[in-house]
Every structure is written in C-alpha cells, then in structure tokens.
Amino acid sequence: MLTIPFAGTAIACGVALVVAACGNGSEISSSPAPVDADASANSRAAALVAQMTTAEKVQLVHGVGIPNAGLGGPYPAGVAGAGYIPGISRLGIPGIAMADSAGGVNVVNSNATALPAPVALAASWDPALANAYGARIATELRVLGYGEGLGGGVNLAREPRNGRTFEYMGEDPVLTGTMSAARTIGTQAQKVIATIKHYAMNDQETNRMTSNSVVDERTMRETELLAFELGVTQGLPGSVMCSYNLVNGVYACENPYLLTTVLKNEWGFKGVVQSDWTATHSTVAAALAGLDEEEPGDVSGGASIPGFTLTSYFNSKLADAVNAGSVPMARLNDMVERKLRTMIRWGVFDAPPTPGGAVDQSAGNALALQVAQQSSVLLKNAVAGGDTQPVLPLNAARLSSIVVIGGHADAGVLSGGGSGAVPAAAGNAVSGCVSASPLLSTCATWYKSAPLAAIEAKAPNATVTFLDGTNPAAAATAAAKADVAIVFATQWETEGADLPSLSLPSNTTDTFNQSYDQNALITAVAAQAKRVIVVLENGSPVLMPWLGNVHGVLESWYPGVQGGQAIADLLFGDVNPSGKLPITFPVQDSDLPQQTISATDTAVTYSEGLLMGYRWYDGKQIAPLFPFGHGLSYTSYSYSGLNAHADGSGNVTVTFSVRNTGSRAGSEIAEVYAALPAGLGEPPKRLVGWQKVALQPGQSQQVSVSIAPKLLSTWDATAHAWKLNNGAYQLIAGASSRDPNALSASVTIAGH
Known part of the structure; x- marks a missing residue:
C-alpha cells in the first residue's frame, strides 16, 4: 500500500484517492513533502507580497509574449517555449518559462521525447504509468529550463471529431480525472508546475474563440467538471488554464461560477488560474471573476498573429484598475500570492530550472516504448478461413511472405498537430507536404520509427514487401500472394480544426497528408488477402466499413517515437495487448449526439445532457462499433x-x-x-x-x-x-x- 503525500492513500481506482492499486502502485514516484509545506509556502508568499510595489505585483500576473513565435520579450537565453514571466531580482523571485507538453516538450531542437499521445496513455488505464509519463515530461522540461508544463488536457470527448481529442483522455470523467491526478503528481514531484486545461466545456475546435457551450449545471458537474474536480482535488496542480469558449454566455476566463464559486471556493484550489493564450477579454471582469494570470500577456509593439488578438488586459490596464479601486488591491495581492505560493510549494522558486541541459533520450525512448506497448488496443482478432487460431499474434516461423501496405509504414509513425505536438528530434520522416498556414501547420509530423523495419526484424526468414497504398489493385494482388497483409491506416488531427468525419481521411478530405482513399484500399486488399490486419494510427475513433472483411485490427493511437517497434512487438506477440478503449467507437457519424459540427452557429448546446460518451449509446440503445472499455488479449x-x-x-x-x-x-x-x-x-x-x-x-x-x-x-x-x-x-x-x-x-x- 502506498501513501501519497497530500493525497491520502488509495486501494483501487475510483476511490477517494486513486493512484495506488490500478497498476503497480509501488512505481509511483512522489517524494515525501514536509507536513507544513503548504503553510510554509503560504507564509513565505505573503511576506514577499508585502514587500512588493504595485508595478512589481502586476509584472507577475501576465506574460511578456510568445517566445516560440518570436513575439514580445526580451527573453533569457534558452527560453523558446510558449510563455515567460520575468522575475524580480531585488526580492530573489526567479522568472518562469513555460512550454507546451501534452505528450512531450513542444520545443524545437530540444531532442525532447515524443511519448504516445495522452489518449493512448488513457487506454492503458494505468495511473502508475500516467505518473511516470508526467515525471518523464517534467524531467525533460526541467533540464531544458522550463518550470511549468502546459500539457494536462482533461476535456472530455463529448464530440469525438474534435481536433484535439488526441490531447485528452477520453470520454469518462473518472478515468480522465484519475489519470490526470496521477500525471500531475508525477510532474510536480520533479519540481515542475503542472497545468490542467482547458477549463471548461471546451469540447470542439470549430469557432473555439467564440463558441458558447450551453450546458445545464447538473450536466456540467456530473461530466466534465467531475473530471476537473478529481484532477484538481487529487492531483493538486499548481495551475488551471481557462479556455477560449464561453460557458452559458460568459467567457470561461471571466466566468465567476467556474473560476471562483466552483474551482476556488468549493474545490479549495490554491494555485493559479491562467488564461489560455489570448483567452482574456477584460481587466476588471476577469480579475474579479478569479483569473490570476494573463497569457501571453503584454506582447508590446502591436504585434499580431492571424486569428489571434494580442491585447493585454493585465498590464497597465490592471494597474490603472487597481489604482482606481475597480479591482481591489486585495484581489491583486491574492493573484500574486497564488503565483508565488505555487512556485514555492512545487520547488520552482528555491530551485529554478536552468536551460541548456541535455535530454536523456535513452530513458525517454524506454518509457515511450513502454507506454506504446501498454496503450495499444487489440480491437478484433478473428480466425481466417482454413486456420484454427486467430490471425494474431503472428508466428514468424510459419510466415514466408508478408506484405505491408500504406500509412508511410516504411518511414515512420504519425503524431497530432498544434500546441500538443512534439517536434521530431530526428526530423520529419515524411517530406513533401507544404502547410497552408504559418501558425498551425496543416502538415503532419511523422517520427522515424518505421513499422516496416521492425516487422522485418521480427521475421528475418520471411520475404517482406512494402506498397505505399496509392494503387489499390496492386496492393490487393500482392496481398493475395502473401501469407499475411498488414495495412496501416492513419487519421491526422490538430488543434484549430475539427475532423469533417470519423471516416478514415482520403486524398479529398485531407489533401495535405493523404494521397489515396484509405477505405477503398482496405476494402480492395481485404477482398483478396488470405489474412489481413489493419493497424490504426489516429487520435479520434475511426469508422470501419470494412471491419467484417478483415481479420485483425490493432489500435495504436499516435504511438510516439518508439511506435514502430511497439507495433511489431504487439503483432508478433512479444508483448500481449492489454489496452482498453477510453472512448466509444461508433458505427457511423450519424450515431453521434451532435449530428454535425456547425460552422456558423456558435451556440454549442449540450442537448444530450448527461448522455456523454458511452452513456449516450447506452441511454439511446445504439450499438457501437466498439464499446468504451473494450480491448482483447492473446489470452x-x-x-x-x-x-x-x-x-x-x-x-x-x-x-x-x-x-x-x-x-x-x-x-x-x-x-x-x-x-x-x-x-x-x-x-x-x-x-x-x-x-x-x-x-x-x-x-x-x-x-x-x-x-x-x-x-x-x-x-x-x-x-x-x-x-x-x-x-x-x-x-x-x-x-x-x-x-x-x-x-x-x-x-x-x-x-x-
């Protein structure tokens, strides 16, 4: 039995505190904190605030730009993440650099480890693994000079076509909240502040800056806010990031119900409420509602980014509001005290990270492989005609020919886009795509972990051939001659856009990253192959009109920098699949609660109420393609x-x-x-x-x-x-x- 400081003990998942017995609790790292760590942090922070001028206080509650976009500053050497708040040297207060870190540190040229996406982590259902995931990312953030990671997405998959589904942890509040808390504890034990986001009801990307989530109180509290409640009260994150959208007509970052009534007063949150980048819309309303930190803050010089308005409300405007009395000095003091208390409590104040260190890539790769092995889900495993055993695991000794088809399996594995991306340390494995946008790239990043090479290594005596999938007839002909055909199917998604459908993307629906119709390819191969396995690399569920004609389906999500190796380990049975779905896979788009994502109607009405995720399919008696919690094994x-x-x-x-x-x-x-x-x-x-x-x-x-x-x-x-x-x-x-x-x-x- 494991005792987690400040969290109590746990005996299984879903309890009052849930990190211990859902995996191997002994692996959870959390150094014991002094009993009075909270009281000490509080008193030290208050003493510092008492010595500060109004200008110094205001300086600590907003950023000074976006380092990785070259906006704002000045920045110390080595600061190249999403945000920075300068320190106050006269009082010994260090600056703090922040970086995006959904599945790894999103800083170019950092050699940071690309772990499998958070949705994959959720499929492991293993809080000990989530703890290690948080600790690994924090270790890399710290060695690179970052004291805060912005990666802890906990929005629920109310709309699975959401382009950020890969950054989140599925559709259930207890699974998401439990895994979030474990990740946060792992991060903050490494002296890095954890952020959880995007608070709240930020469940699609379409019109994300202007959409209004219309949702009743009971629905909020029993679904997405329960995930945040568990994440906040069990994980104790230092930062909660409020979202772009409005909730019931009020912007999330100036929503007193969310920020103060629920988060601070009811849940007792002691940390910092931080705005998403450009999600602040006012000075007085935001400050009084409970916003503590504006990002990116004061960019200065009138810089602009297409689609984002870079106006600071917490720079001189906040000082003016405090001087005028429209924001009480006590509120500004509380904002600053929360910031300092958080930095002190999680070790960033007394041991500020310094940039310029080297990432331990071997340690990162080892965890990336482990997470990929434990998060992949075996969805289907049938017996082919004439066989007595299911198609998987493959027996290399009995195979003379294997054909691998499509999905750039000769080059690498796919990852998601936007701020939740992790740059490819070894360079993009797939070239030739030219992005339509300078800000949020429309081109996928592929990691150089080629499934083809890993499959070849598993079956040294078999003839392994690769076809790129652009010619379905040729692929089908090759599949007919081979002992087994393995088709790789991919679905790229990114922040800033939602998927038009859960259908596998084609050369018409994703012109940047697909050069053929994937469903047509799989259908053609399945019609000819003796045995056919589909391996999925995706961030959201996919539709499978060909499911009845294939023998095996392995869900690998976005499997990270060791994905190719993990896929081969699973296909050949060196690792027994154990992942289970954190999200329902529907039969068709029309089975979803929201029939379509409106491009024009900014009112996003949660008319399904409590029927989010599997509750919808259960309540409406709709048969899913694969239900929540499903996952097969080789035993x-x-x-x-x-x-x-x-x-x-x-x-x-x-x-x-x-x-x-x-x-x-x-x-x-x-x-x-x-x-x-x-x-x-x-x-x-x-x-x-x-x-x-x-x-x-x-x-x-x-x-x-x-x-x-x-x-x-x-x-x-x-x-x-x-x-x-x-x-x-x-x-x-x-x-x-x-x-x-x-x-x-x-x-x-x-x-x-």
Missing part, C-alpha cells in the same frame, strides 16, 4: 465471485476474482460500473472504478475496488451540492462497458 480471462458491500456512509467495496484462463501471461483491466436507483434521470450506468491485474496462465487474483460516495452521487442543481440517493445500486464488474458476461450484485444505500 483469456474469467470473472467470478462478485460481492458488494456498502457501509453506513455510502462507501462501497466491490470484490471479485479474475482468472487467466489462457496460455499466455497478460494484464486484464477489470472494470466496475454502477447503475443508480431508478427514477433519478441517470444514464443506465457509469464507471466507478477498475483495477489492472497482471496474471500468469492459470493464475487467479482477488480484486477489490473501493468506491467513494461521490462517485455514486447525483448533482442536485437546486441545492448546488452532491446528493447520495436512497435506494438499490447495482454494481457491475466486467471486461468492458458492454461485457455480456459481466457479473453484478446489488447494494442498498441510505441517502445522504
């Missing part, structure tokens, strides 16, 4: 002996056994859902916990999942509080959200 598991017990306070403990009934060692993610009492207006079920168990063939292990009352509660919008309702609760344990063999038990809870 098999059985569940037995479910017991559920509730104590007088509404804490529920669920126990059951999981046995590996197959012939290979593997790890099973055992998922626990709750169906609430009838009549509450709730979806059919919600995820409340899980445990990831590693089992040898024949081995059985008892699983115990503890569920805190909040995770069984509903939000009472009249009382503005969580309510634990009276009645019978069904607890369901299984291998996915739609496991036909799931076990269930009922407990009766007295309401609170």
Whole structure:
C-alpha cells in the first residue's frame, strides 16, 4: 500500500484517492513533502507580497509574449517555449518559462521525447504509468529550463471529431480525472508546475474563440467538471488554464461560477488560474471573476498573429484598475500570492530550472516504448478461413511472405498537430507536404520509427514487401500472394480544426497528408488477402466499413517515437495487448449526439445532457462499433465471485476474482460500473472504478475496488451540492462497458 503525500492513500481506482492499486502502485514516484509545506509556502508568499510595489505585483500576473513565435520579450537565453514571466531580482523571485507538453516538450531542437499521445496513455488505464509519463515530461522540461508544463488536457470527448481529442483522455470523467491526478503528481514531484486545461466545456475546435457551450449545471458537474474536480482535488496542480469558449454566455476566463464559486471556493484550489493564450477579454471582469494570470500577456509593439488578438488586459490596464479601486488591491495581492505560493510549494522558486541541459533520450525512448506497448488496443482478432487460431499474434516461423501496405509504414509513425505536438528530434520522416498556414501547420509530423523495419526484424526468414497504398489493385494482388497483409491506416488531427468525419481521411478530405482513399484500399486488399490486419494510427475513433472483411485490427493511437517497434512487438506477440478503449467507437457519424459540427452557429448546446460518451449509446440503445472499455488479449480471462458491500456512509467495496484462463501471461483491466436507483434521470450506468491485474496462465487474483460516495452521487442543481440517493445500486464488474458476461450484485444505500 502506498501513501501519497497530500493525497491520502488509495486501494483501487475510483476511490477517494486513486493512484495506488490500478497498476503497480509501488512505481509511483512522489517524494515525501514536509507536513507544513503548504503553510510554509503560504507564509513565505505573503511576506514577499508585502514587500512588493504595485508595478512589481502586476509584472507577475501576465506574460511578456510568445517566445516560440518570436513575439514580445526580451527573453533569457534558452527560453523558446510558449510563455515567460520575468522575475524580480531585488526580492530573489526567479522568472518562469513555460512550454507546451501534452505528450512531450513542444520545443524545437530540444531532442525532447515524443511519448504516445495522452489518449493512448488513457487506454492503458494505468495511473502508475500516467505518473511516470508526467515525471518523464517534467524531467525533460526541467533540464531544458522550463518550470511549468502546459500539457494536462482533461476535456472530455463529448464530440469525438474534435481536433484535439488526441490531447485528452477520453470520454469518462473518472478515468480522465484519475489519470490526470496521477500525471500531475508525477510532474510536480520533479519540481515542475503542472497545468490542467482547458477549463471548461471546451469540447470542439470549430469557432473555439467564440463558441458558447450551453450546458445545464447538473450536466456540467456530473461530466466534465467531475473530471476537473478529481484532477484538481487529487492531483493538486499548481495551475488551471481557462479556455477560449464561453460557458452559458460568459467567457470561461471571466466566468465567476467556474473560476471562483466552483474551482476556488468549493474545490479549495490554491494555485493559479491562467488564461489560455489570448483567452482574456477584460481587466476588471476577469480579475474579479478569479483569473490570476494573463497569457501571453503584454506582447508590446502591436504585434499580431492571424486569428489571434494580442491585447493585454493585465498590464497597465490592471494597474490603472487597481489604482482606481475597480479591482481591489486585495484581489491583486491574492493573484500574486497564488503565483508565488505555487512556485514555492512545487520547488520552482528555491530551485529554478536552468536551460541548456541535455535530454536523456535513452530513458525517454524506454518509457515511450513502454507506454506504446501498454496503450495499444487489440480491437478484433478473428480466425481466417482454413486456420484454427486467430490471425494474431503472428508466428514468424510459419510466415514466408508478408506484405505491408500504406500509412508511410516504411518511414515512420504519425503524431497530432498544434500546441500538443512534439517536434521530431530526428526530423520529419515524411517530406513533401507544404502547410497552408504559418501558425498551425496543416502538415503532419511523422517520427522515424518505421513499422516496416521492425516487422522485418521480427521475421528475418520471411520475404517482406512494402506498397505505399496509392494503387489499390496492386496492393490487393500482392496481398493475395502473401501469407499475411498488414495495412496501416492513419487519421491526422490538430488543434484549430475539427475532423469533417470519423471516416478514415482520403486524398479529398485531407489533401495535405493523404494521397489515396484509405477505405477503398482496405476494402480492395481485404477482398483478396488470405489474412489481413489493419493497424490504426489516429487520435479520434475511426469508422470501419470494412471491419467484417478483415481479420485483425490493432489500435495504436499516435504511438510516439518508439511506435514502430511497439507495433511489431504487439503483432508478433512479444508483448500481449492489454489496452482498453477510453472512448466509444461508433458505427457511423450519424450515431453521434451532435449530428454535425456547425460552422456558423456558435451556440454549442449540450442537448444530450448527461448522455456523454458511452452513456449516450447506452441511454439511446445504439450499438457501437466498439464499446468504451473494450480491448482483447492473446489470452483469456474469467470473472467470478462478485460481492458488494456498502457501509453506513455510502462507501462501497466491490470484490471479485479474475482468472487467466489462457496460455499466455497478460494484464486484464477489470472494470466496475454502477447503475443508480431508478427514477433519478441517470444514464443506465457509469464507471466507478477498475483495477489492472497482471496474471500468469492459470493464475487467479482477488480484486477489490473501493468506491467513494461521490462517485455514486447525483448533482442536485437546486441545492448546488452532491446528493447520495436512497435506494438499490447495482454494481457491475466486467471486461468492458458492454461485457455480456459481466457479473453484478446489488447494494442498498441510505441517502445522504
């Protein structure tokens, strides 16, 4: 059992505090903090504020530009990230440099490790791995001179065509919040401030600067705000970034309900509310609503970027507002105290990072490989005609010919675009694309980890050929002659744009990165091949009209700088797949709650209410292509002996056994859902916990999942509080959200 400082202990995921027993809790790194670390940080910060002039205070609550865009400054040598706030040398206050860091440090020429995307991390369902992920990125941020990472996206996949889906962690608040907290703890243990974002209801990119998320209080609190609540209260991030959009008619970064009522007052957030870059729209309204830091702040000189308005509201305008009394000095003091307290509490004040260090690429690559291996999801594994075993894993000794087709598998693996990107340390593996935009590139970055070379190394005695996919007839002919055809299919997405469809992109829908129709290619190959496997590299779900005609589908997401190796390890069974979907894959676009993403209507109405993600498919009785929580293995598991017990306070403990009934060692993610009492207006079920168990063939292990009352509660919008309702609760344990063999038990809870 592991004790995490400032967070209490945990025994399984979905509990009051959830980092320990969902993976190997012993791997979680978090150095013990002194008991009075918070009090000490508070008093030191207050003492500094008391010595500061108004001008010095204002200096600490806004950035001075965008270093990586060459705007603003001046900047110290080595500062090349997204933002910078200069220090105050007379008081010994260091400056702080910030960098984007969704799946690695987004700084060019830094040799930073490109880990698999956050959506892939979520598919591991492993908080210990999330902790290591946060720690790795923080270690690299620090060695490069950055004291704050901007990477912790926790928006839920309400709209899976969102171009930033790859930066987030799926559609469930408990999975997302739990993984976010573990990542934050890993980051801040390395003396780097963690940011979680984009607060809140920032769930699509179309019209992102002007869209108004219209959503009722109960829906907010039980879906995306629950993810933030878990992320904030369990992870204790130093920074929460407010979003571009409006929420119920008020910009998020000047929304008092979000920033003060909920975040600061209810959740007790002690850190800094930081605006997204150019998301501040006022001085007095923003300051009084609870915004503490404006980014990018004062760019000076009237610089401009297409699509962004670079106006500072927290420079001289804030000083004027304080002098005029429209923003109280106490509010400015609170803003500055929060900034200093956060820097002191997480070690950035006393041990400021210095730029110029070298990234440990071997350590980064080792974690990148591990995350890719543990996050890939085996979606389908069928037996081909004439065979007795499923198509995967491939047996190299029995293969004489393999054809690898498409997706630039001869060159590398795909990654996502925008601020959540990580530059390719070794250069882009695919050249020839010319971006239509100087700001947010329309060209994909590919890492030089070629699946083809890794496959060749696994099957040295087989003839391995590659076709680029541009000629479906040639690919089908080659596939007909080979023992197995492996088709690579890709879906590029980026910040700043949403996908037109979840269909695999073609040369007409993504003219920059696709030179052929991927669905037509797969259909042609499947019609001729003896055995065909599709490997997906994508950030959002994809539609699979050809699914019935292929034998295997491996979901690798954006698999990072070691992706090619990980894919080969999984295909050949050197690693047993254990990932499970953090997001539902629908059959067709028309099954989504939002039929289309309007280009013109800026009102984004959450008319589905609580039916977000799998709750929509369950509530509307729509069959998904692959359900939330689905993922196959090269072994098999059985569940037995479910017991559920509730104590007088509404804490529920669920126990059951999981046995590996197959012939290979593997790890099973055992998922626990709750169906609430009838009549509450709730979806059919919600995820409340899980445990990831590693089992040898024949081995059985008892699983115990503890569920805190909040995770069984509903939000009472009249009382503005969580309510634990009276009645019978069904607890369901299984291998996915739609496991036909799931076990269930009922407990009766007295309401609170």
